[in-house]
Amino acid sequence: MNAELSNGILTAKFSTRGAELIALEKDGHDLLWSGDPAVWGFHAPILFPICGGLKDDKYLYRGKKYELKKHGFARTAEFAIEEQEDERIVFLLRSNDETMKSYPFPFEFRVIYTLSGAALRVDYRMKNPSDDELYFSVGAHEGFACPEGIEEYSVLFETPEDLDSTILVGNLLDRKTRNLGRGVCELPLKYSYFDVDAQVFLSLKSRRVTLLNRRTGAKIEVDFPGHDAFLLWTKPGAKYICLEPWCGCPDFVDSDGRPEHKELLIRLNAGEETTRSHTIRV
Secondary structure, X not given: OEEEEEOOOEEEEEEOEOOEEEEEEEOOEEOEOOOOOOOOOOOOOOEOOOOOOOHHHEEEEOOEEEEOOOOOOHHHOEOEEEEEOOOEEEEEEEOOHHHHHHOOOOOEEEEEEEEEOOEEEEEEEEEOOOOOOEEEOEEOOEEEEOOOOHHHEEEEEEEEEOOEEEEEEOOEXXXXXXXXXXXXXXXXXXXXXXXXXXEEEOOOOOOEEEEEEOOOOOEEEEEOOOOOEEEEEOOOOXXXXXXXXXXXXXXXXXXXXXXXXXOOOEEXXXXXXXXXXXXXXX
C-alpha cells in the first residue's frame, strides 16, 4: 500500500512496506534512486532495530542467543498508517510474536514524515511500553539519484573535517581507519571509495552535509542532530549515493555480542520514549 504527501513544493511518496520513502519529487523530478532491483531494490530503507551487521548475525542477551540479520527487520516489515494529514503522516510498527523471536523486547516504533516548504523532516520515535529495559539502533539510508554518476558530485561538510573512515571487514568494523582528507569541507566522490563497501565516519563534528552536483550547482542538504555516525554508500558504477545518518553502528571485529557493551546502542528504560530526527532540504 502506498501513501502520498504534497505541499505544492515537494511531493513525497511512501510504501507501508518498511514505512519507506519511495519518491521525493520537486518540479516533476524525483530526487531519490529509482529502486531498480537489478542494481539495488530499495529507495530509502529504515534500519531498525540495528544498523549494519552483527558478528555472525547473532547477539547474546541474558544468557540466550538471538539471530538478527544485517540492518534488522523494519525495512521489510508492514507498518500501519496511524495518522495522515496533508503534510504529515505517521507509520507505526509494534512488536509481535515474529519480532520477539529475533528481538526479545516489546516496542512501539513510529516513523513520522512532515513536509515544510522545501524540506522533509523524518522522526524516528521509539517507545518502550514494557517494565524492563530495551536496546536499539536506528538509521536512515536514503539513496539520492545521481543520473550523471557520482563522480560529478561532492559531499560538503558544515565544518572542516578530518575524514577518518573506519575500515569494514565484511559486515564488521575494524579498529583501524583510513583517511580521506584532513581539514576539508568537501569530498569529491569517487567510485573507488566504495570498492570496500561503505565509508563509515564515527568522529565527524558536522551534523549537516550537502550533496552538491558540481555540474549544475543543485544541492540536497541533510541535517542530522543527535546522530553519532554518518555513512556514504553506493555500488561501484551505480547512479545513486546514500547519505546515511545513524544512531548506531555495526559490531566491531572484537565484539563480545552483548548489547550492553555495544558502541552507540541506545538504551531505553521501562516506559521511556525517545526521538531521533533528520531533515532533507532541497
